[in-house]
Amino acid sequence: MGIFFNKRTQTFHLFNDNISYIMTVLPGGQMGQLYFGKKIHHREDFSYLLETAPRPMASYLFENDRTFSLEHIRQEYGVYGSTDYRSPAVDILQENGARICDFQYVDHMITPGKPKLAGLPATYTEEDSEADTLILILRDPVTGIRLQLLYTIFSGENAIARSAAFYNDGDKTVHLQKAMSLCMDLPDYNYDLMHFSGAWSRERHTKIRSLEMGIQSVGSMRGHSSHEHNPFVILKRKTADEFQGEAIGFSLVYSGNFLAQVEVDTHETTRVLLGIHPDWFDWKLEPESSFQTPEAVMFYTDQGLNHLSQTCHRLYQKRLARGYWRDKVRPILINNWEATYFNFTEDKLVEIASRAKECGVELFVLDDGWFGARRNDRAGLGDWTPALSLLPGGIKGIADKIEALGMKFGLWFEPEMVNMDSDLYRAHPDWILSTPNRSASHGRYQHVLDFSRPEVVDCIYQMMKRILSEAKISYIKWDMNRSITECYSAALPADRQGEVFHRYILGVYDLYERLTSQFPEILFESCASGGARFDPGMLYYAPQAWTSDDTDAVERLKIQYGSSYCYPLSSMGSHVSVCPNHQLNRTTPLYTRANVAYFGTFGYELDLNKLTEEEQEEVKEQIKFMKQYRELFQFGTFYRLSSPFENNVTAWMVVSEDKREAIVGWYRILNVVNEAFHRIPLKGLDPELCYHSLADGNSYYGDELMYAGLITSDSSAGETTPETEHSCDFDSRLYILKA
Numbered sequence: 001m002g003i004f005f006n007k008r009t010q011t012f013h014l015f016n017d018n019i020s021y022i023m024t025v026l027p028g029g030q031m032g033q034l035y036f037g038k039k040i041h042h043r044e045d046f047s048y049l050l051e052t053a054p055r056p057m058a059s060y061l062f063e064n065d066r067t068f069s070l071e072h073i074r075q076e077y078g079v080y081g082s083t084d085y086r087s088p089a090v091d092i093l094q095e096n097g098a099r100i101c102d103f104q105y106v107d108h109m110i111t112p113g114k115p116k117l118a119g120l121p122a123t124y125t126e127e128d129s130e131a132d133t134l135i136l137i138l139r140d141p142v143t144g145i146r147l148q149l150l151y152t153i154f155s156g157e158n159a160i161a162r163s164a165a166f167y168n169d170g171d172k173t174v175h176l177q178k179a180m181s182l183c184m185d186l187p188d189y190n191y192d193l194m195h196f197s198g199a200w201s202r203e204r205h206t207k208i209r210s211l212e213m214g215i216q217s218v219g220s221m222r223g224h225s226s227h228e229h230n231p232f233v234i235l236k237r238k239t240a241d242e243f244q245g246e247a248i249g250f251s252l253v254y255s256g257n258f259l260a261q262v263e264v265d266t267h268e269t270t271r272v273l274l275g276i277h278p279d280w281f282d283w284k285l286e287p288e289s290s291f292q293t294p295e296a297v298m299f300y301t302d303q304g305l306n307h308l309s310q311t312c313h314r315l316y317q318k319r320l321a322r323g324y325w326r327d328k329v330r331p332i333l334i335n336n337w338e339a340t341y342f343n344f345t346e347d348k349l350v351e352i353a354s355r356a357k358e359c360g361v362e363l364f365v366l367d368d369g370w371f372g373a374r375r376n377d378r379a380g381l382g383d384w385t386p387a388l389s390l391l392p393g394g395i396k397g398i399a400d401k402i403e404a405l406g407m408k409f410g411l412w413f414e415p416e417m418v419n420m421d422s423d424l425y426r427a428h429p430d431w432i433l434s435t436p437n438r439s440a441s442h443g444r445y446q447h448v449l450d451f452s453r454p455e456v457v458d459c460i461y462q463m464m465k466r467i468l469s470e471a472k473i474s475y476i477k478w479d480m481n482r483s484i485t486e487c488y489s490a491a492l493p494a495d496r497q498g499e500v501f502h503r504y505i506l507g508v509y510d511l512y513e514r515l516t517s518q519f520p521e522i523l524f525e526s527c528a529s530g531g532a533r534f535d536p537g538m539l540y541y542a543p544q545a546w547t548s549d550d551t552d553a554v555e556r557l558k559i560q561y562g563s564s565y566c567y568p569l570s571s572m573g574s575h576v577s578v579c580p581n582h583q584l585n586r587t588t589p590l591y592t593r594a595n596v597a598y599f600g601t602f603g604y605e606l607d608l609n610k611l612t613e614e615e616q617e618e619v620k621e622q623i624k625f626m627k628q629y630r631e632l633f634q635f636g637t638f639y640r641l642s643s644p645f646e647n648n649v650t651a652w653m654v655v656s657e658d659k660r661e662a663i664v665g666w667y668r669i670l671n672v673v674n675e676a677f678h679r680i681p682l683k684g685l686d687p688e689l690c691y692h693s694l695a696d697g698n699s700y701y702g703d704e705l706m707y708a709g710l711i712t713s714d715s716s717a718g719e720t721t722p723e724t725e726h727s728c729d730f731d732s733r734l735y736i737l738k739a
């Protein structure tokens with residue numbers, strides 16, 4: 001493995017045991033893309049991969065050459081307007097109004113390991129041997145702007161991390177109006193585009209469409225990565241599926257506005273752009289200043305989508321998430337939100353916690369409503385001091401009571417927000433994002449604090465630090481409950497307003513960085529009205545995220561299934577809640593709610609006192625079960641077996657690293673009368689090992705379970721008979737297999 005540069009042919013070859021990435025310096029000095037995919041032999045000269053031809057209607061870069069047109073050449077970081085007409089990776093407005101630029105190769109560096117990106121979340125290495133990094137140095141001769149393109153190839157993963165940095169070495173100010181993290185030109189367009197889209201309470205539903213000529217894209221302009229789209233897309237070969245075939249995943253390590261765009265030109269090449277959304281982006285780059293884009297990671301597989309996802313999971317679980325909790329099983333928690341909403345007293349909370357403790361729950365989380373004048377969602381945000389009318393002993397008082405029960409205590413914050421009815425807003429009305437002379441739209445009666453201002457971030461930091469220092473707090477749920485509107489910062493001049501969205505996110509990252517380093521043992525769970533900021537940027541600071549406000553088991557199948565394309569199970573907050581479900585009034589069996597929630601971090605979002613004795617006994621068993629198997633659920637290898645987007649039955653499984661244990665989750669939405677027989681071929685087992693199935697007490701070899709399949713037929717064939725147990729809608733089963 002390594003990064004090889006051939007001086008004579010000016011070619012770079014990055015490869016490990018599985019993948020190759022090849023590029024070359026083009027005759028015009030630009031960087032050309034030659035190949036990305038399964039590993040191929042290293043050779044001195046790959047120039048045959050660069051094809052040129054005279055074309056009647058092209059424009060050519062060199063006077064006496066009718067073959068070199070950038071429009072027909074695959075590039076590493078395309079620019080617009082000097083013979084290339086595709087959507088560019090970069091757009092720079094210069095002092096004289098010109099926008100043409102031409103980044104030409106100057107030099108490069110190859111270093112072991114991976115450098116940090118200042119102020120931004122990114123994948124990392126622990127040992128230098130885990131990766132090599134190539135830094136390509138390019139320069140635009142007219143503006144003097146230096147562009148550094150970073151490429152990190154990981155030794156053990158089919159992944160390449162990329163980013164771009166701009167340094168103004170010239171003597172004039174320019175405006176960066178587009179600066180993508182990644183531009184990837186592929187030689188054909190025989191792909192389907194997969195993206196993960198939805199809305200509040202139905203996040204990350206799998207969508208798939210065939211690539212066609214023209215531009216297709218997903219993105220967010222909401223100030224957060226959003227419920228609507230996720231900064232992760234996959235290009236998969238049309239013949240590829242979960243278990244075989246080629247696919248490339250493109251993931252942006254960022255939590256703000258983003259664009260993931262795929263352009264197919266009429267000569268059948270594909271250009272992928274991924275990065276900060278260029279709309280409303282305008283970064284003033286003065287002489288001697290620089291701009292670093294967020295990181296984008298490309299994942300490659302030739303073994304199907306499960307294999308692609310497993311690579312994402314490993315890299316993001318081990319080399320994006322950090323800190324004390326990274327490798328630890330997660331505490332089973334109870335959260336009071338759906339149990340009480342704003343309507344609680346300290347006694348009520350202790351009552352909920354006490355019963356939860358008796359059932360085996362380890363962590364009690366106090367959600368919204370504990371601070372300032374926050375008795376409903378119209379007041380109090382921004383005033384991070386405990387409401388003594390509810391909590392006479394403050395946060396310390398309630399935390400001590402919870403600790404005395406033998407549980408850990410966790411607390412909800414929404415640091416980026418303010419209600420107009422708050423002391424913070426009354427003291428600093430100019431601290432919200434809003435445009436002068438225009439009304440400031442609210443979202444859930446709240447406004448967004450201007451986190452592009454360091455003094456605002458610092459003020460919130462001080463308030464949070466005080467609370468976290470005076471009480472024993474083991475967990476924080478960091479919420480963010482609205483999108484940004486009328487984006488404008490009172491602290492920035494006119495020609496820097498295009499920086500606000502990005503500076504806001506940098507402020508959020510700064511606060512996260514300060515809190516996580518000051519309180520390294522606190523477990524952070526990110527949240528944004530459920531899953532509106534379920535992205536790799538957040539995962540760097542908070543190893544888990546509230547996947548969705550929708551806690552209905554059936555809806556969660558889709559949400560967790562879609563999320564699993566990029567994100568590991570250890571990152572998915574998943575709880576059991578009451579029925580009828582608060583989001584859509586559906587009633588599902590308690591065991592099904594748990595069978596779905598086990599495939600995540602697991603917890604409860606209800607008042608266990610309100611369950612029947614029988615149900616409470618069931619909950620005790622669930623918690624016992626999860627404690628026994630959470631290592632496997634959260635850190636095993638996950639396989640999607642049957643999709644909720646296509647089938648009445650959803651199935652997925654986890655397998656331990658040594659392949660000696662596996663758990664299959666089987667979920668049937670509607671009962672089917674006089675049903676057919678069914679079996680599911682399992683994955684990832686050892687064909688030679690014999691597995692004992694706890695479901696039927698029999699033993700099967702791994703090869704039987706994988707090739708003949710696990711029998712999942714309903715013994716009642718869908719009917720309720722005196723001999724069979726239950727047969728109902730929203731049914732589910734777990735199959736536990738032990739070698």
Ligand code: GLA
Nearest residue numbers: 337367368527528529530549
């Ligand atoms: C958001 C979160 C919920 C809950 C409420 C509290 O909607 O997603 O889990 O914390 O805020 O206001």
